[in-house]
Amino acid sequence: MTKPQNIIAKISQNVKKKNWVCLVDGCEDIAINSHLIQQNGILNNITENGHLIELKMMDAFKWNSKDAPIVFRQIGVKQALSHKVFCNTHDTNIFQPIEQTNTDFESYLAFLLFSYRAVCAEICKKNVNIEFHTRMFNAQSLIGQINKDTIEQIINGNKLGVKDLQALKEYLEAEIETQKDTYTHYVYKYPKMDVYASAVFSATDITYPREDGAMDLKNIYIHILPLSDETLILTGFHNEHTSDEMIDFCKSWEGLETLDLEKKLTTLFATNIENWGLSPSLFDTLSEKNKTDYIKKLMENVNDFGIFKTSDFNLFEQK
Ligand SMILES: [Zn+2]
Structure with missing residues (x-):
């Protein structure tokens, strides 16, 4: 029999591989890995031999319950704060104003665009969480091994969170368009x-x-x-x-x-x-x-x- 921990690890691995659709309304294209903060002009200033350090979840296959599930880990700059948020076209076009050389990072528009990317990334993280927990909830092999009530609560909590974030996303989209100082x-x-x-x-x-x-x-x-x-x-x-x-x-x-x-x-x-x-x-x-x-x-x-x-x-x- 496969240990429940390994079944959960497998689910987690599969969810990571899942393709997601671009978060721009109406766009059906597959999302690429978008960076919350770009390399050019920002992350390249502190990258060393192509590396940075971030917090990562422990690999569930290797994790034992005595260790903390989160660790500091060296990553390649290409993985830095990246999530499958937008398709290539939207990722390029929307953030073009802050991806230029000589970008004014102090500007109101820069603030709005970074905030927009952060909101969209948060939606993605919650969607991934919902998917992961839904698969756990539905897994025949985990029946009797997991607390379904807890899982359901997590799913519902994440769904509420996505609803809030969708509203924040729409406010930001309108403001990026019109810039009325809201x-x-x-x-x-x-x-x-x-x-x-x-x-x-x-x-x-x-x-x-x-x-x-x-x-x-x-x-x-x-x-x-x-x-x-x-x-x-x-x-x-x-x-x-x-x-x-x-x-x-x-x-x-x-x-x-x-x-x-x-x-x-x-x-x-x-x-x-x-x-x-x-x-x-x-x-x-x-x-x-x-x-x-x-x-x-x-x-x-x-x-x-x-x-x-x-x-x-x-x-x-x-x-
Ligand atoms: Zn798109």
Whole structure:
């Protein structure tokens, strides 16, 4: 008999191979691997011998339950923050304004396009999750081996999430088209740090029960872009779906000392976003203890949402 763990690993492998259709409405073409942050002008600034470091799920075939299921892993720059989101044509055309040499990454349009890509990537991740759990739910070979109620809850949670994200996607599409300043965006500059990230996250603490059909549209966008000689932090929100707490959060990235910036990034990466990476040489300066503690915190916070207070823990503290 095949062990349930291996059946699940096989399902996961098959789902990874699945083709997805481009997320642009009406487009039927197969999605290619799109990058949340492009190589040219950004990731190439911190890539070393073609490599970067990101968080990856452990291979389910090799994983034993004593180890953390998430690990730091060296990846090729081509795999950096990539998901099957758009077809080749749309991936090229939509993001052409930020793929030029001399792109103004501080511009409102750049903020909108990075945010749009982050929302679409999040939809893809949720769709992959739904597919994976649906296949588990339906697998004859797993009957009696898995808790179907839990699986169903995960599927439904992801479906709700996709519904919210679809709305965010439509708002962004309209704004990219018309640019009527319906979003507020902030730009902060720091000395270059070998870290990158691009994400959208909910500012709502969803442990509070949701009213039936209520949407969660209060979301914060944040993009950390290592340029050739400085690091840009872009953050912002939709003006009709905001709160004082969200505005404070966005403004709190201004004028930080290095140590405070490092702590703030650590909290962000341990709570709200897992779409981030760093250069191999920066990774080498992190202590083993901090790396282990970081993964532990990430696992503890996996079901928490909303805005978090910056903690004292600093993953980037030099060894
Ligand atoms: Zn397309």
